[in-house]
Amino acid sequence: MDLAIETQDLTKRYGTLTAVNKLNLQVKRNTIHGFLGPNGAGKSTTIKILVGLLKPSEGTARVLGKEVHVDDADARLNIGYMPELPRFPKHLKGAELLDIYGRMYGMTQQERSEQIPKLIDIVGLKGRENDFIGKYSKGMQQRIGIAQALLNSPEVVILDEPSIGLDPVGMVEVRELVKEISKEGMTVFVSSHLLFEVEQVCTHVTIINKGVALVSDTLANVSGMLKGPAMLNVEVAELSDEVVQAIKSLPYVKETSVSGNMLNISLATGDDVRPQVSQQITQAGGVIISMNLKRQSLEDVFIQLISNQKEAKA
Amino acid sequence: MSTANPESERASPSWFNRFWAVVRYEMLWNIRKKKFIGVLIIAFVLASVQFVLPAFLDIGPNPYSAITFSAGNLSFVLFAIVIAMNSISGEYESGTIVPLLTKPVSRTMVFLGKLFAIFVVLVVTYLLLFTYSTIGGFIVYGAQSDLHLLPLAIIGDVISTFIWIAIILAAGAISRSSLLAVLMAFGLFVALTFGTSIVASFSDNPDLVNAMNYLPGSGASGTLNITTGQNITISNVTINTLASVSSGTDSIGVNLVKLALFPDANASFYYRNVLSTDPTQNIRLLYTEPLGWIVARSILVAFAYIAVFLFIAWFAFKRSQIQE
Ligand SMILES: Nc1ncnc2c1ncn2[C@@H]1O[C@H](COP(=O)(O)OP(=O)(O)OP(=O)(O)O)[C@@H](O)[C@H]1O
Ligand SMILES: [Mg+2]
Numbered sequence: 001m002d003l004a005i006e007t008q009d010l011t012k013r014y015g016t017l018t019a020v021n022k023l024n025l026q027v028k029r030n031t032i033h034g035f036l037g038p039n040g041a042g043k044s045t046t047i048k049i050l051v052g053l054l055k056p057s058e059g060t061a062r063v064l065g066k067e068v069h070v071d072d073a074d075a076r077l078n079i080g081y082m083p084e085l086p087r088f089p090k091h092l093k094g095a096e097l098l099d100i101y102g103r104m105y106g107m108t109q110q111e112r113s114e115q116i117p118k119l120i121d122i123v124g125l126k127g128r129e130n131d132f133i134g135k136y137s138k139g140m141q142q143r144i145g146i147a148q149a150l151l152n153s154p155e156v157v158i159l160d161e162p163s164i165g166l167d168p169v170g171m172v173e174v175r176e177l178v179k180e181i182s183k184e185g186m187t188v189f190v191s192s193h194l195l196f197e198v199e200q201v202c203t204h205v206t207i208i209n210k211g212v213a214l215v216s217d218t219l220a221n222v223s224g225m226l227k228g229p230a231m232l233n234v235e236v237a238e239l240s241d242e243v244v245q246a247i248k249s250l251p252y253v254k255e256t257s258v259s260g261n262m263l264n265i266s267l268a269t270g271d272d273v274r275p276q277v278s279q280q281i282t283q284a285g286g287v288i289i290s291m292n293l294k295r296q297s298l299e300d301v302f303i304q305l306i307s308n309q310k311e312a313k314a
Numbered sequence: 315m316s317t318a319n320p321e322s323e324r325a326s327p328s329w330f331n332r333f334w335a336v337v338r339y340e341m342l343w344n345i346r347k348k349k350f351i352g353v354l355i356i357a358f359v360l361a362s363v364q365f366v367l368p369a370f371l372d373i374g375p376n377p378y379s380a381i382t383f384s385a386g387n388l389s390f391v392l393f394a395i396v397i398a399m400n401s402i403s404g405e406y407e408s409g410t411i412v413p414l415l416t417k418p419v420s421r422t423m424v425f426l427g428k429l430f431a432i433f434v435v436l437v438v439t440y441l442l443l444f445t446y447s448t449i450g451g452f453i454v455y456g457a458q459s460d461l462h463l464l465p466l467a468i469i470g471d472v473i474s475t476f477i478w479i480a481i482i483l484a485a486g487a488i489s490r491s492s493l494l495a496v497l498m499a500f501g502l503f504v505a506l507t508f509g510t511s512i513v514a515s516f517s518d519n520p521d522l523v524n525a526m527n528y529l530p531g532s533g534a535s536g537t538l539n540i541t542t543g544q545n546i547t548i549s550n551v552t553i554n555t556l557a558s559v560s561s562g563t564d565s566i567g568v569n570l571v572k573l574a575l576f577p578d579a580n581a582s583f584y585y586r587n588v589l590s591t592d593p594t595q596n597i598r599l600l601y602t603e604p605l606g607w608i609v610a611r612s613i614l615v616a617f618a619y620i621a622v623f624l625f626i627a628w629f630a631f632k633r634s635q636i637q638e
Contacts, residue, residue, distance in 0.1 A: 014637075081416045104332050104418055
């Protein structure tokens with residue numbers, strides 16, 4: 001199997017705290033692999049080992065088939081990395097930063113003059129590239145961070161929470177960008193704690209908590225696992241008792257409650273049953289104004305996954 | 315990004331290109347942070363002190379003012395602090411170490427690039443400072459002789475300053491704090507200065523006096539057996555400024571110049587008992603050594619300290635894990 005990233009029993013301890021615990025990670029080439037976990041799960045620690053900033057306490061990590069070592073300069077030629085909340089020298093201008101980093105990658109003058117304006121445009125910093133980074137907003141620093149991760153057209157791009165600090169438009173842009181670079185043949189490994197973000201871009205997902213990988217599979221398989229009960233909030237004009245009774249009669253409806261025009265339905269299934277519910281309401285004479293499906297948040301899913309794991313152990 | 319081509323690995327760029335990129339990164343910082351200006355202001359203030367001396371003291375023309383100029387021991391520490399204090403530790407403090415060390419530059423390359431940039435800043439500073447002191451020498455002390463020896467004076471001051479730069483880099487790489495690096499270097503300077511002045515004033519043990527030559531600093535103070543030079547009289551005591559010599563690492567530049575002028579000179583080191591009233595006990599010769607040996611020893615000692623502390627700095631930087 002052709003793997004872009006592979007770890008074997010990767011372990012990192014900080015004193016008595018085990019931040020990463022025997023992690024076995026496999027990231028296939030040409031995939032967008034989401035690395036999902038709550039705060040403190042060990043995502044950044046794993047990533048820092050992958051890019052050679054930290055030494056593992058135990059186990060090994062391989063990127064592009066080569067074992068990772070701290071301070072292996074050549075190994076980083078084909079890796080792009082965006083740190084979590086990256087900080088760049090404040091006295092440099094955005095374009096200058098990319099120029100200097102480009103020189104470190106050994107890019108020629110011509111390569112730099114082609115690539116840098118293009119990247120500045122892609123990350124939405126056009127017009128601000130000659131401002132000092134010290135004058136950039138948090139989101140702009142995040143954007144220049146994405147640009148520098150793509151500078152060398154790397155084979156593997158490792159992004160540590162790239163959308164933190166971005167405005168909603170920026171978040172969408174980052175998602176589009178990730179899809180785009182994946183089309184060009186790059187492997188993207190992206191950490192996040194936002195389920196919806198991962199759902200929208202990733203082909204594969206690994207979920208980590210307390211340093212332990214809980215699942216690692218294709219997005220489709222993982223989503224199947226994660227689909228839990230959901231809430232459906234329907235705003236119905238002329239909300240009659242008949243409508244409520246009709247809904248209650250559905251087999252996958254656990255509970256209902258009414259407040260004003262809102263009918264809140266608690267579902268016992270993870271499947272999307274909006275079409276059936278909608279049909280049922282309409283047949284009972286209700287007129288649907290809006291319908292809102294609320295899946296469980298990542299937090300809930302984790303609690304569920306973790307408690308499952310504990311029960312399994314017990 | 316159309317250049318993305320996963321099939322072709324990026325060719326390994328030359329060591330020199332990457333090193334040069336680091337130097338560029340460093341130099342932009344030095345220039346933009348107005349470091350040069352800060353350093354130069356200190357330099358000119360300190361250098362100007364010697365030009366106001368004639369107003370207070372009975373000093374005539376001195377043709378050796380320019381070539382025996384030295385920034386001086388306090389300035390060595392101050393320059394080292396201003397130029398090197400942020401070099402490594404600042405990179406940790408600002409967090410910029412993370413993107414830097416994930417570029418294809420090795421830590422050794424980064425370290426050498428920083429060192430080179432420091433060297434350039436220091437040399438440029440001293441070139442400007444010595445130019446100023448030479449011009450000032452002409453104005454205040456009349457015509458200046460043997461100006462071809464000026465490079466020796468500058469090289470000597472660069473070596474003397476580099477001891478403190480190496481100490482600051484080592485302290486910064488270990489503590490990852492610019493403030494601690496400065497405090498450690500300055501604390502060491504103060505301790506050494508006090509310690510050696512106590513030894514110099516009160517010890518009549520030749521070995522102990524000589525031992526000071528193996529510490530960074532001014533070393534022992536003695537007198538050269540030369541007759542040339544300018545005499546200054548302070549409170550009825552006449553001193554030949556050219557003949558007085560310090561044998562420590564702070565005086566490499568001045569001693570190199572004197573060695574070029576008087577290759578066969580010997581320096582004698584005396585114990586002066588300031589408390590005794592017995593004239594026979596007042597001044598006693600401790601030892602005499604050739605100026606050539608003083609210069610060679612101080613350079614060797616300086617290079618030993620520079621090598622040891624730079625190695626410590628490099629090793630700490632190379633082995634560090636970036637956790638933040
Ligand atoms: N330098 C350090 N010293 C001690 N403990 C650390 C250090 N860095 C991280 N940790 C601990 O290791 C664990 C994993 O941290 P890590 O930064 O990898 O989490 P994360 O998954 O990236 O979280 P987040 O979503 O908040 O970024 C946490 O419990 C954290 O407190
Ligand atoms: Mg993190």
